[in-house]
Amino acid sequence: MRLHRSTALSIASVAAVAALLAGCSSGDAPTPTTTTTAAAAVDACEATSGSASESVTVTGDFGVTPTVDFAAGITADVTERTEIVTGTGPEMTTGQTAIIGYSIYDGTTAELVDTVGMDGGDPAAIPVDTSTYLTGLIKTFGCEPTGTRVVSVVPAAEAFGEQGNETLGVSPGDSLVMVIDVKPIRATGADQPVVEGQPAVSLAEDGTPSIAIPATAPPADLQVTVLKKGTGSALTADATAYVQYVGEKWSDGTMFDESWTTGVRNFPLANVVPGFSQGLTGQTIGSQVLIVIPPGLGYGEAGSSDNALAGETLVFVVDILTATASAAQ
Template sequence: MRIKFFSDRLAAPAAALCAAAMMLSLGACGETAASDDAGDKSSDNTTSQIAGVVAKGDPGSKPQISLNSTPMTVKDGAYAILQEGDGDVIEDDDRVCVQAIYVNVKDGSELASTWEDGVPDCSLSLADGNLVESYRDVIVGQKVNATIAWGINDENSSGTSYLSVLTFVSKSKDYTRATGEKVKDIPSDLPKVTLDKDGKPSIDMNGYKGSDKLVVQPLIQGDGATVAEDGTVKAHYTGWLLDGTQFDSSWDRGEASEFALDQVIKGWTQGLAGQKVGSQVLLVIPPDLGYGSTSTGSIPADSTLVFVVDILATY
């Protein structure tokens, strides 16, 4: 079984672009349109390009967006590269952080912007396979601080069509396992964790009987970004009962999990908030911070849960 996330955090592939950093929801992206004309970046995809959109300003700062004529029409998935970047080249295994402006194509007005908050959205991973290939093809090979507009044909009652104008302000690579300094002086009465060559943990309960309070013991101390209490985490993990029975493992599924900390059991929220990316953490979660008196899958009611969590990314 998987950890109970209470709701599905992962967005639909196209929505990862049309809703990245979105402060208001104006509708869903449609299917990528067939190509009308070719450009330098469209030779390897079937996305049409948008003409008549201009961006002014320094790369990496909020651009001033104008339309040559209004009203204009846009196809879902059509794009325009408005500003070339001046930073590092974006690669196909990067996580990119974006700032966004949403522009009404009927009159050129700004519908919303994330720039004013000063906090980019870093939820867009090019490596996880969830992004529509035509979008990915446009982004890969661009440089940090590039600005690209995508067309969104909205189908709500207002009939608002708009441009999602994204500036790629930074990039990073997700960890594949915990990477940092091994923690010394771990209490000897806690379960003993060993790792295989790939970083997958196994556990010896070492006679441990559990605790009525949350135990948070870093095993490897990373030096990446700090996990916020309301943040989202990408992690590899394995979970056991106190008798050593394994009930879940992202390692066995071959894919790390992403989840918002406000959508998981309290023991995860409290245990991971404040930790740093690259860390590996042993969590011992008493029933009242886990699933309580409820039986969940192969987890009996009133179970103490033991997890080893590798924190691979946060945003």
């Protein structure tokens, strides 16, 4: 289908902050537009617990800005990480896109330099790719299951090196301490009342939706039903949405596309079929949305193109995980 200092950051701000964590300290590396990346030279899963990471005290619940205590000047030879909370969800392996919240500290000064996605703020979407993002960042959460909170100590060589990062206030040669929450890759919003006459949606234990389409004629107009209401920012028409989704044909219930077996996908809303864009624009991060798209807002009426979905009414269930503004891509 054609279809990245405040915890209350806007969609655009989340994109800008994620760019600051790219491998280039100037922050000019673009956020990838796909969620499948080439194998990195560095093993994203290789970091282990060590004396440095174990010396950092982290308190506070998952998803809440942590209280962190460590000695100024802390560093390590290579990135060390220690789990504070161990999750039970899927592991974020190379090629996947993780949805994370983080608090990052300058290890040399012990000062907080950046925090995103805590206390209900919009999380960042970061591909598990050490060739694009800071090696120490990816080694902090690479191969960790969702639901995990982990703390790391990152040496300068795997952070911003001898360049530092002036924007974040990290001096050349400074180490970093990171606390990262690996967020669920499913909608976490509040359940909404069932709307009669719409396809029925049930969820597997891992959040994968199943759709029961009624044996009636499809609606002529776009139908949008919020199944779970998130508390994050509202998507704008120019946003890139990071989602999990299932798509089926109303005519026979055949699934024609999904992300749950492959991982988080992202779509610039300006580049998808009109019904998909209209159905997601204005919806909030953390929401799950049922979208029924008539042919005229999908792939056109039957015979209008060679697309196999021409003439079909499309039914989507979309979990909105986060988003970035196109201007920051």
